[in-house]
Amino acid sequence: MRIGELSRLTGASVRSLRHYEQKGLIFSERQENGYRSFENAMVQRVKTIQLFLGLGLNTDQIKEIIDCKYGNQNAEHNEFCEELYQKYEEKRNEINVQIQHLKQVKERLEEKMNEFHRHEGK
Amino acid sequence: MRIGELSRLTGASVRSLRHYEQKGLIFSERQENGYRSFENAMVQRVKTIQLFLGLGLNTDQIKEIIDCKYGNQNAEHNEFCEELYQKYEEKRNEINVQIQHLKQVKERLEEKMNEFHRHEGK
DNA sequence: ATTGACCCTGACATTAGTGTCATACTTTAC
DNA sequence: GTAAAGTATGACACTAATGTCAGGGTCAAT
Known part of the structure; x- marks a missing residue:
């Protein structure tokens, strides 16, 4: 899916999603036109990120958790x-x-x- | 107690304590010399504030909780x-x-x- | 009385997440 | 094919908590 849909499905702004990617919390492939292409699994991942942000963790700490889970x-x-x-x-x-x-x-x-x-x- | 001792007892910086007061999360009387004078109860209160900040709440939300508890x-x-x-x-x-x-x-x-x-x- | 520790206010800096804008390309719809 | 919507990058702004510095009082100990 493209970034807009991921945004709709998670409630995270497109801006935030790009930021998460830049921080290494989510990842995407690129289509020929340069657009990001996200897997479905990223939806749950973004929701997890949102939860942890709400609990007062920063992106670096969240990255550690994600690496524990999926790394x-x-x-x-x-x-x-x-x-x-x-x-x-x-x-x-x-x-x-x-x-x-x-x-x-x-x-x-x-x-x-x-x-x-x-x-x-x- | 004065602000320095409250800082030592809680681990919050003097700067932060003044900020909390300015936000209405804690309060103090003033001595003749202008120094703040805090009651002992403020120690626990500051610890509560620190906990909630760590849980991702901001000072406005924490004020609501405090008002619920003590107001x-x-x-x-x-x-x-x-x-x-x-x-x-x-x-x-x-x-x-x-x-x-x-x-x-x-x-x-x-x-x-x-x-x-x-x-x-x- | 002077030094050092503590306190005051006010201002500016920093950090992290997010918003917003500019500029430009792609895709979709009429 | 033209307009509208979506996407890309990059830059700058904003918010909130906190750090830091400036300039100036207070107080205790030597």
Whole structure:
């Protein structure tokens, strides 16, 4: 597919897609006319990139993750990916803690709400 | 405490702390000499800010969360926080999916590793 | 009292992702 | 075949967090 379709399917701007390619996060072949030609697999890949960007990773870090997932898998690589995986797990734990906090806040607010409605109803 | 100590306790630069204050994420009183005076509670608050920044939120979004946690709690507020909470939960779910992916990658790599060592040992 | 550490404000620089514009070629549609 | 839409490259702008520097106070220790 061409870059416009990839853009439509992912919501990423054409500009961003070119940037991702320039950063080595996605790749394409070139048609005779010079247009980029992307494989279908790039759709999921771009979505992954978007997710990680939203989690505060930069393109270099995302490239590391992608290389772990799709790259050559030798011994050094493995060690590195292990490390990456652990960092990622830490991040998940942090976010879970914050979720717990928000849950408590939510409950407190709901109590207040109930209180308010009881008084209002009188 | 003064800004330097808050910086030491949190790891945030003095520059960043002033920025957070300017954005309304933290607050301080002023001493007679013009120095900022922070309460102890700000330490935890700054750590929360750092966490959220690391998760890809900007200061405006973080302010919303902080206002939910510590602000006046009326009806509208509640509705808004509910929404926020849901967004947050979605983010957690996404990250959990990615963790699952990484787990699978890890396992595949470990298999490769084992294979390699078996051949090497011969 | 002077030095060094800390603080103030304000301004400019930097980084990374993205937007936008200019210029030019290709393709599609009428 | 001409217009409109799509694509290419390259350059510049913007945003947000943070770094850094300038110029100037405050305070504690020697």
